[in-house]
Amino acid sequence: MKILEVDRLRKSYGEREAVKGISFDIEQGEIFALIGPNGAGKTTTLRMIATLLSPSGGDALLCGESIVKDPVHARENITYLPDEAGAYKNMKGIDYLRFMAELYADSKKRTAEMVEYASEVCGLGERLNDKISTYSKGMMRKLLITRAVMPAPKLAILDEPTSGLDVMNALEIRDLVKRLALGGTAFLISSHNMLEIEYLSERVAIISEGVIHDVGKPSLLKEKYGADNLEEVFAKIVGRNVWEGRAE
């Protein structure tokens, strides 16, 4: 079942076109990655799907319903974790989870369920009762990812989910994402870390200069481009694209 269908989505900032009519779709429980160099249009795409930016053209359908036409409704089924996101530092971890749960839940019971689930999943234990200002970067990221999946969204958008984390914390977060995907949540992930993408995602889209150049399973892409790993695929596609751009 398709959770997200992106159809010729475009975004212009004045005369500059950041995203040039991209299309892709994501299945339920799928981890889909968007990879590309800096300024490729990844964050703009994620922000459009998260309803933070209004597209200049095209549409994105969440379970068949346009997020452009009804962004408030779409937000009930989408959660977004921005790159380098933060939390309210004066709050305790548990209070932050409760505050966010209250924004998504329609009853106290549902809020309690969400908070209970998040408390179990995040692995912060007693530290949830400490102020967020005392958290390490890894703890903060776990808290935020838990926040993003806590409402059991149909689609969770994670921009650079493990950026700046050490190996152990990054591994824990990747495992968490995989487990949650098995539970039915679809993930749209953006990352510079090709190893992470190869480990996590079932399909990847390679984006550069606002255009998706290829979409497919990492194994098939490697085969198609005669590459040993996704980094090589990426370099070949983006490198070629850059070269073509210069040749023009």
Add this chain to the structure above:
Amino acid sequence: MRKFGILVKKELKELLTVSSLIPIILIMAIFYFLGNFIGEEIENEVNALENIRFALCDRDNSGLSREVADDLAAAGCDAVRVGDASEFEKDGLGFGIEIPNGFEQSILSGTPAKIKLYAGFESSSMTSSVDSAAMTAVGELINAIVSEKLMSLSLPQSDRSFLTNPVRTDEYTVFNGNVANVSAAEVQGKMMLQTLFLPIVLYLVIMLASQMLANSVANEKTDKTLETLLSAPVGRISILSAKMLAAGIVSLIYSVFYIIGYSWLMDGMYAPIGADGGVSEAMSILGLEFGVGVYALFGLQLFLSILCALALSLIIGILAADVKKVQSMIMPLMLVVMIPYFISLVSDILTFDTLPKLLIGAIPFTHSFTAVNAVMFGQMGWYWAGAAYQAVFVAVLMVAALKIIRSDAIFTFGGRPTAKKKKSLAFCRKV
């Protein structure tokens, strides 16, 4: 030393930016404008003093009183004969002087005579005491005229102090047809004491509310929590309103504390004085009491000004890239509040000519600085027009803030100006 120079140069480059210089230039411009404006006001008042006309009621109708009137006219005073000096305002005159029955008789018997001086009370500002000063000057002139006449009579047995001060004055204040036996200067002094700190409280509360809200919005950006909040299933108007309401509540709590502190200050100042020589009683007769109604109407204006400041700060907070930018962006707001603040400290805006009054009235905060005087001096039209103007101002800014937060400007503002950004910049300049 060379490296130190490099460091200083780098620091200066960071500190001396266009955005940091603009507020300083604006402050200079505002002080220049205020200096000239207040100077003109004082000059107008002084000119008015030179051409002052007053009412003279001669109840004694004696040879001496007629001579006094003639000498006043000879000295260039424009005294208009009336039947009741306390009703001088009806004839559009500056003040009233009454020479009572028995004036000449008292002087000739060697007893100081009393004349009654009636001054109107129009405002509690510093520059509004000109009529009262003119009245005192005329009273002194009458004393000098009579003293000179006594001296010319060469009365050997007369007391020297009587010869130099044969005329005493008994001052009355007239307000809204009520007359109280107290000098206008005393009433003005007490009113100034009562209202002196209100503009300071107002200024502090407006600044506090603005800083609080703008920082709150900018902090969401700095702490990277804004995107998370905006991607949650909650309307943007709810986010804005919640921030405004919370900042408004905290500001009101602060206002209450300030006002309580202010009343303690007043009580503390009056405690050692005890009875104030009947000034409070006289103010009650004149209808110039600071009752609950005055405080309530001032409170309403304070609330509206806080809302105006909050609506402006909301836009500043949305457009500022971070808390540091908020500080420089909020500076013009502080300067705008300073204009009516300074003017109200030295002058009464309500007595200005229509054009300058409207120009200063266009600053929404002005109406809170003029609120007490407007209520006390019966200019309720100005008060309610100001309140309505502030309400419209808040509504327009809220719509603008909502448009901005619903647009991409909240994420794109502050970068390289593209055509669209230029458009939104132009929009922001408008608001």
